[in-house]
Amino acid sequence: MVSTDFDVTIIGAGPSGTVAACLLMQHGLRVCLVERDEFPRFSIGESLLPQSMDYLRQANMLDTLLDNADELGFQFKNGAAFFRSGHHTNFNFEEKFTPGPGTTYQVKRAQFDNLLADEAIKQGAEIRFAQQVTNFTTNGQGTCIEVTDLKTQQHSKITARFTLDASGFGRVLPRLLSLEEPSELAQRKAIFTHFKDNINCPKFDRNKILITVHPTMADVWYWLIPFGDSTVSVGVVGETRQIEQADQSLEQTLLKFISEDDNLSTLLADAEIIAQVRTIGGYSSNVKQLYGDRFALLGNAGEFLDPVFSSGVTIALRSAVQACELVVKELNGENIDWQNEYEVPLREGISVFKYFVNAWYDTSLQSVIFFADGQPDVKAMICSILAGYAWDKNNPFVKSTGRGLRILEQICEPETASTI
Known part of the structure; x- marks a missing residue:
């Protein structure tokens, strides 16, 4: 085995990076996160979805959030309210179709990200702040990232057996490895x-x-x-x-x-x-692939859709959970099919969110949202996706999103609109 500084390096110490670190450390792996900024720092993505709570629980980070939420000014969240031209409608996440958490928080991301980073450090991760990644190489046995300390301008190299890119909008590896592609979504x-x-x-x-x-x-x-x-x-x-x-x-x-x-x-x-x-x-982005030799992309580093349904953090944490399971197996000597075990299943949920985004902007989903109150079962299924459960194939609107919404458009008539 090639000697390395760490088992896994993670580029970025936002939610996907810190959750990934904690998941990996549960298996005894040595983890180093490299973060360009110093914390706390501002970020968008302030309204979490309930599905995220389960991912935080898996990383043993949920109690930290619950214990500090009030002190940090985080707001309990149980749903989404919509308003259009005099019409109000509400979606209560606790009335969703899919089992799982039905409540979450609205968070100031500077404090939220800092809280998770502190917890990752407590669990054993090393985080190096103010470090700019300038190069990335892999030799089939391990990875090497070159970094510049933004305070001292000193250069160094960090080697690992695997690297995860959780750099968010920085999209470090997609830029360095020419993986970026134009998004299908309007800018x-x-x-x-x-x-x-x-x-x-x-x-x-x-x-x-x-x-x-x-x-x-x-x-x-x-x-x-x-x-x-x-x-x-x-x-x-x-x-x-x-x-x-x-x-x-x-x-x-x-x-x-x-x-x-x-x-x-x-x-x-x-x-x-x-x-x-x-x-x-110009925040919507896509990449040619979500993985490569000894590396994988998490969250926004791979694909970011749109802020309308607050899906960014949920996708990021989902990608961390899925990727870390495979990283552990690969580092234990198992052969991993990253295409079919990571990219395909992750993109299935992303595609559901993407369909919702496109349908929102062409207003077909707006009709469904504002006129679905007369269809409680259907509303519960839509509510599950709005709560982040876009990978639940028991939900007909996940299994066949386009067909389901097209049918729903036809039965959601304006006369049923709620005027609460």
Whole structure:
């Protein structure tokens, strides 16, 4: 056996990286995470899905989240609320079709990622912060990553028997190995920030993310994510041509879009911006393959869809769980078919989310969401996917997503719409 510094190196110390580290250490493996930033640091993806709770449990990290949620201002979440042109509808995740956790949290990612990183260190992982990966090589027996310390500018090499790329939007290995491909999804842009919300509407449910459709542009939408400390994350998403305002600052643009929706502008009438207004664009991505010789891609490093259904963290953690099981087997000498044991099954769930994303923007799924209240069994199945259970093949809308939604479009008539 070739001598290496570690059994596994992980590029990135976000949720997929730290969960992967903890899963691998359960098998006695030596793990080093290399992170470009210093923690805590800002990230998007603040509204978790209930399926993620099971993955955190498998990594022995769930208790840490539960014990610290209140102190860190995380908000209990039990569903999603949707609003479009006067129509409200709610999905209660505890009424979903698929067994498993039905509640989760809405989290400030700086604190959430830092919490998971601290827990990974407690469990035995080594994390090297402020390290930029500049090169990656593999010789069939192990891997070598070259890194630059962003504080000292010193260069070093780290060898391992296997490498996982959990670098998120940094997409380190796809860039270094020319694995990137254009996404099938339209390129969109988001503008967002945090507010001290001062919301006093008695009907507002802080336990749910609120997704609002723009009143005149059906493919433009807003998120409103409440936190437990009377603050909210608010963003608007649309195609770049719809969002960019050449004569306005980001703050002015965001406030203008908020003012265009009566319900959202009423809720946020007394809100105060308390953070930098940020933007991210061209975030949808894809790659030629999710694995290679002695490496695999996790989460956003492989494929990122769209923020509309908050699927990013769930896909990331799912990929960590699936990949780590195979890494352990490979390092124990088993022959692994990464295509059929990792890429194919992981992409099955991603494809379900992708279909939902496309159907949201062509508005066919919007019709289903707003007019499904008269179909409780069907609503429970849709609810399961919105809760993150996109790999449950017992759910007809997972097994045959396109056909199921097309049929559902025909039976969900506007007359059944909820006006709660």
